[in-house]
Amino acid sequence: MKKLNPLLHQELRLSIISFLANVEWVEFNKLLEATSASKGNLSVQLKKLETADYIEIEKSFKNNYPLTRCRMTELGRDELESYIQTLKSMLDI
Amino acid sequence: MKKLNPLLHQELRLSIISFLANVEWVEFNKLLEATSASKGNLSVQLKKLETADYIEIEKSFKNNYPLTRCRMTELGRDELESYIQTLKSMLDI
């Protein structure tokens, strides 16, 4: 049986990725709201996804405040697809 | 968004439960083979599932050797179903 990608098999990271799957660039605060994570946890998990090149993180400023946005990469999209396939076959759904 | 049951959202335990979903009593060695886990890890995770009453563990002897068998409880079945529903809605599948 194929193994579940451990980077995706974690609730917050899976929430992030599946949220990003349906949109383009998303702001940090939007993800905060969508996932109801704490800022610290969100920051840590985003960095892990970035390190793996599953997402891209872009930092800029908006109204003088720092602004962090992210979006999924092609690799991220592929890995999510593959993760879903593995799950489906495991769970027979 | 509903939270994923953390007891089920772990690869080995999910493998165990989804394997048990399709059969009745299963022997320890059968699970070992089906999941390719180590014996130690399998033993620990089975006990966690038992503690939560997701599975039942029955110990006996067969050919003079100790024999451990398990099967899913109704609670286990319900929780798996609920976990799958949550996943589906998260992943939009």
Added chain:
DNA sequence: ATATTTGGTTTATTCTGTAAACTAGTTTAT
């Protein structure tokens, strides 16, 4: 007798997840 195998369990270590604490700056009120 003693070595090996079976069928596990315990435990020690490592890895992960998380929230609290912190950084760095901005806005607002006084």
Added chain:
DNA sequence: ATAAACTAGTTTACAGAATAAACCAAATAT
């Protein structure tokens, strides 16, 4: 002008979880 409060995150310390190595008790093989 200064202090207080707020924005937008990041770092890190701790707790809990996962895992494999070491262990155990009994059976069988040599």
